[in-house]
Amino acid sequence: MTAFRFYLVALCLFLSYYTFVVISDFGINLFLPFFGAIINMTWSGQFNLDFMMMLSLSALWVGWRAGWTAQGLLLAVLAFFGGALFLSVYLSVLCIREKGNVKQMLVGVR
Numbered sequence: 001m002t003a004f005r006f007y008l009v010a011l012c013l014f015l016s017y018y019t020f021v022v023i024s025d026f027g028i029n030l031f032l033p034f035f036g037a038i039i040n041m042t043w044s045g046q047f048n049l050d051f052m053m054m055l056s057l058s059a060l061w062v063g064w065r066a067g068w069t070a071q072g073l074l075l076a077v078l079a080f081f082g083g084a085l086f087l088s089v090y091l092s093v094l095c096i097r098e099k100g101n102v103k104q105m106l107v108g109v110r
Contacts, residue, residue, distance in 0.1 A: 001100040005092065012088040019085065055080050065108035066093055 037045035044082075059080035064070025078086050093106070098104040 001095065001102075005095055008088045008095070010094045011084060012092070015085050015088070016096070060092055062087075062090065067099075067108070 034048050036046050039045070042067040059076040063072045063076030066075055075090070079090070094105045
């Protein structure tokens with residue numbers, strides 16, 4: 001579990017830095033290039049579509065894990081739009097809150 005926690009922290013730090021650099025260089029305009037590549041049916045678009053499907057699975061799991069409460073719906077939206085940055089923080093919090101119990105981390109309120 002320690003290696004997993006280290007990975008989550010490293011992922012969060014690296015992705016935060018990378019995101020900061022990209023926003024500094026290109027601005028926050030994400031949607032036009034993202035959906036433009038999908039509409040143009042390029043390999044970049046295929047990757048973006050695949051990534052969006054992974055984001056939807058992440059959001060569905062987060063919402064389901066929280067029992068589809070109001071908080072769960074909010075977390076699901078954050079999971080979809082926040083991607084790996086959100087998920088690394090969310091899983092880090094779950095690791096601490098559930099004291100490393102992977103079953104509780106995965107299943108939540110069930």
